[in-house]
Amino acid sequence: MKSKKVLFVAYGAAHIRSVLPIAKYLDENKNWNINPVVLALTTGYRESLASGVETIGYKDLGVMTIEELDAGKRLVEKGNFGYSVSEEESIAYLGKNYYDLVKQYGKVDAASMYRQRGRSCFFPINTALIALEELMVDMVISTNAPRSEKAFLDAARRLGIPSIVIWSSLAKHEIEWVGKESFTDYVCVDSKYSYNKMLEAGRPKEEIRITGNPQFEQLLKPRRKNEIEKLRKRKGWGPNDRVLLFAQQNEPDEHPFTGKAGDPQLPRRLNKMLIDSMKRCAESVKLCIRYHPNQEIIVEDEIEGLSFSDQHEDLSDLLYSVDGVFTCSSSVGYQAILLGKPVVQGMFSMFSSDVDFKMIGNSMTINAENELDHMWYCIANDCLPKPLRNESITESPVRSIVELIAVNFQ
CATH class of the missing domain: 3.40.50.2000 (Glycogen Phosphorylase B;)
Incomplete structure (x- = not known):
């Protein structure tokens, strides 16, 4: 049977660490017959690459158009790329995202939006729609970040591709879209507190799974x-x-x-x-x-x-x-x-x-x-208030989410 391709999308820090353990597990356990690919952004790229999992960036999402290339080079020349990201990736990321903005709002409004909000105005939905079809993806898994991550999840929904979003208890401002009914097939949360927040936002209970967050799996293993x-x-x-x-x-x-x-x-x-x-x-x-x-x-x-x-x-x-x-x-x-x-x-x-x-x-x-x-x-004097331990987390968040992925492919 042909293996299924799952695309994980995340930028650095807690976001890449929420998806990378799942991708790595699937990469190391071929019996699931699932091929993981990570679209890793900013500092997440180096971390994903070091894990050995197949890793791509915006530079790998097809040949850039002249308009995208011009926009990317112009923005990079203004110093819009970080110390941890290659110039090639920065040109691709900025160029594709900015020109996607132009396609959505026109040149004048796109320029105004970028001038006022910088990269926070990016929502590369057109780029995501094309990429998912070209990569022939069978499922998308991402986090609650509001730019590329949200765009790829939204594109998956529009194309009828199954998707899962991993939501953190801390992501207050993303509740509006993460909590929307059927935005993704499932939302994976890390506690009863998060579960209730999703219910309040309008997610049906059938779409919510308390799996724990994969980034915390190693954390919860006791140290000697x-x-x-x-x-x-x-x-x-x-x-x-x-x-x-x-x-x-x-x-x-x-x-x-x-x-x-x-x-x-x-x-x-x-x-x-x-x-x-x-x-x-x-x-x-x-x-x-x-x-x-x-x-x-x-x-x-x-x-x-x-x-x-x-x-x-x-x-x-x-x-x-x-x-x-x-x-x-x-x-x-x-x-x-x-x-x-x-x-x-x-x-x-x-x-x-x-x-x-x-x-x-x-x-x-x-x-x-x-x-x-x-x-x-x-x-x-050891008199700080002690936190209430979270008893809702499953023994293995990674395994719980992998099993949820597998159910969709049966």
Whole structure:
């Protein structure tokens, strides 16, 4: 029997990590007779390529037209490509997305939209429709990201191709379309909380599956005590030190959904606030800062009690080794909740109100800088509120979603 082709679409960080474990499992277990292909964007491309799974980018989605090529080169010349993406891929991504915008709205409106919103206005539906037919895809699986991911899921729906979207509890602004009845065949969620949110949005219960999120499968496998001790020793943390992990993230000029003004200097200010507050704490406390994969590293002076975690260090191992997590809205906070680690949410970012960690996991909320000293006291004395463990997650999110895929091909 001819194998089925499943296209996974995702950009970097949590999105690629939500789909890549499924693709890798299918690639390594040929008995399912399913051929996975990953359309990986931005930092997700290198991560997918390193996994050994067949990986493509926008540069592989057919020959570019003259109009697409011109648009891509023009936008790249203006500095619109990241350090982690090749120039060839940047030209293809920007060119195809921008010219798709032109086809949808015309040259004048497309230029105005891009000038005002940048890449957040992209929705490459025409590109996706052509790509799915040329690639002869049998199913599309993606996440709740609103550009390429949403476009490929929408294109699959229009073409009658089965599809699955993996939705995170944190994706507040995407509920409107992820929760729409029959937008995809199924929506896979990670908790009863998410399940209820989908029901409220209008998804029939037959379309909702509590599978857990594949990116957390390795996270939930317990670590041996000596492994945790080894990591703590390597970081310079003593057995009696209480360690807070700060999950950093970017703050753009404007919120991509609400238009609310942001403060690009916030990451730098938050570092200073947390470091200054830690210094005032007389207890044995430490601060470990981990930057987002797409974030520029902020170099800080060498300070006693301050350490950093780079992207080469396994985040799951790190979470097992710390005593709590501070974040404004990073999904790292959600991962900490799954492990039963206390979370402190700072309401300093324009993104903070997008995620209610208190509702999701009983977190402490910090509304002002003068509350940080109390936070450090609670960390030092082990009196931060403990999260409620998520009992809804299946034993293997990857296996659960693979079985859901297979049902569609029977």
